[in-house]
Structures are given as structure tokens and as C-alpha cells.
Amino acid sequence: SSVMATDVVPEILEAAAREGLQTTESNQSLVEWADLVVMAVKPQVVQAVIKDIAPVWKDNKVLVSICAGVTIDSYQDGLGEGSKVVRVMPNTPCLVGEAATAYAASKRCMDWEVDLVYDMFSAVGNATHRVPEYLLNSVTGLSGSGPAYVYMLIQAMSDAGVQGGLPRKVALSLAA
Numbered sequence: 001s002s003v004m005a006t007d008v009v010p011e012i013l014e015a016a017a018r019e020g021l022q023t024t025e026s027n028q029s030l031v032e033w034a035d036l037v038v039m040a041v042k043p044q045v046v047q048a049v050i051k052d053i054a055p056v057w058k059d060n061k062v063l064v065s066i067c068a069g070v071t072i073d074s075y076q077d078g079l080g081e082g083s084k085v086v087r088v089m090p091n092t093p094c095l096v097g098e099a100a101t102a103y104a105a106s107k108r109c110m111d112w113e114v115d116l117v118y119d120m121f122s123a124v125g126n127a128t129h130r131v132p133e134y135l136l137n138s139v140t141g142l143s144g145s146g147p148a149y150v151y152m153l154i155q156a157m158s159d160a161g162v163q164g165g166l167p168r169k170v171a172l173s174l175a176a
Contacts, residue, residue: 050078099125104133
């Protein structure tokens with residue numbers, strides 16, 4: 001496999017292996033193996049992971065971050081100013097191929113590397129946009145939280161339809 005995963009939860013690694021991915025319990029082993037590393041952890045864990053991988057990080061690698069609120073500078077502070085970093089903010093509809101994603105890249109990233117990240121995320125949704133990094137927090141508020149509010153509105157409208165006598169399936173179809 002050309003994809004490797006690491007996680008602190010053994011069940012996640014087992015699931016990844018069942019899907020045909022290579023697995024390791026070592027972040028450093030993964031970084032040494034990979035050309036492109038996707039970091040998808042909770043923001044409060046990022047600094048510990050950076051500290052762990054920094055000794056084996058090389059400037060020819062690309063780090064793709066899916067960690068809300070963690071800036072490119074934060075990664076470069078820990079991995080080196082020459083590090084290639086792409087911050088990406090997809091939203092949960094990527095799970096069904098309908099993602100809205102925005103991304104920003106550090107200056108050292110080559111065009112083909114940024115294009116590769118674009119291709120990765122456009123594969124899970126048609127709305128994939130490169131924006132200046134300072135706009136990513138707005139992106140998170142809009143496309144990250146927005147679908148949840150729309151879902152709540154649809155649910156409330158559907159509930160009102162049921163209260164009015166419609167079967168749930170009909171009410172939900174009409175509301176959506």
C-alpha cells in the first residue's frame with residue numbers, strides 16, 4: 001500500500017489494516033516512510049506530535065494539516081522555517097463525497113505539491129478552494145459549522161410537518 005496510518009487507538013489501526021493500509025504505532029516511522037504526511041489530530045495534541053516527529057522531519061516532505069486553528073507558523077516553529085505545510089479545512093460532508101474544502105500553503109510548497117493536495121480533497125467534494133491562510137478561520141465557521149445548522153433547520157421543519165400530521169419520511173423529504 002502507498003498509504004500508512006498511525007494512531008494511539010489500536011482499534012483504529014486494526015480498521016486501517018483491514019482497509020489495506022500499512023500501519024505503525026510510531027509517528028516517527030510514518031514520517032520517515034512518507035513523502036506527504038496528513039496530520040488529523042485534535043488541536044491540543046498538535047504540539048506533542050510536532051515534538052515527536054521533529055527529529056526525523058526533512059524539508060522535502062509536505063505536511064497537510066487538518067487541525068482547526070493551528071497555523072502554518074506553528075508547524076514551522078516546531079519543524080523548521082523551511083517546512084512545507086498545507087492547512088486544509090474540509091467539512092464532514094467529505095464522508096459522502098460532498099465536501100466544501102479550503103486550503104492555504106506555505107511559501108516553500110511547490111505548485112505540483114499544492115496541486116496534489118487540491119486533487120486529494122477535490123476527490124471528496126466539488127467545492128475546493130485555495131484561500132489566504134488568514135481566511136481559514138472564517139471558512140471553519142462557514143462551511144465547518146454551517147451544514148450542522150442547515151441540518152438543524154431541516155430537522156425542525158420536518159418536526160413541524162410531523163406535528164401537522166405528515167408521516168416522518170414525507171415531512172423529511174419535503175423539508176430537505
